[in-house]
Amino acid sequence: MAATRVELSLSTEALAQPEVVANWLQLNANTADRAAAQYQLQQAQLAEQAGDWSAVAQALSESARHFPAPATLVAYAEARLHELANRSAKPDATMEQDALSRIGNLYQSALAANRVLSVLSDQALQTLTSQANCLDAYLAKRPVQTPCRPLQIYQKQ
Numbered sequence: 001m002a003a004t005r006v007e008l009s010l011s012t013e014a015l016a017q018p019e020v021v022a023n024w025l026q027l028n029a030n031t032a033d034r035a036a037a038q039y040q041l042q043q044a045q046l047a048e049q050a051g052d053w054s055a056v057a058q059a060l061s062e063s064a065r066h067f068p069a070p071a072t073l074v075a076y077a078e079a080r081l082h083e084l085a086n087r088s089a090k091p092d093a094t095m096e097q098d099a100l101s102r103i104g105n106l107y108q109s110a111l112a113a114n115r116v117l118s119v120l121s122d123q124a125l126q127t128l129t130s131q132a133n134c135l136d137a138y139l140a141k142r143p144v145q146t147p148c149r150p151l152q153i154y155q156k157q
Contacts, residue, residue, distance in 0.1 A: 016105035018112035
């Protein structure tokens, strides 16, 4: 029985749910709106050139909603880290933990997406796994290997 297209795009909340991302890709990878995803990637690049991390995160979220490629999910996670680091009012410890946990889930979603799509090189996959692991270690208050790109972006290392 052939898989049928279930949803046109994922919700923003679903992007941080690795199993949902993997299932969506299994059903929709061949029919996803890659043109819309590519357009949003271009918008993210323009916003990054302007230094507007909120707009970068929004565009990357929209791109990933249309086609959650591993690289797009990682870029979205990193944009969220920049956005969090550049806020004028720093979040309290609970809000910070929640935000970083959601970002950690984006890294896990990127890994799940790659399990379906198999698009990352061995080196890129190793780097992504290391990034996900170091952020998980930080959140669990375990020793963190350096360098840890997510924490460097968030200015905690």
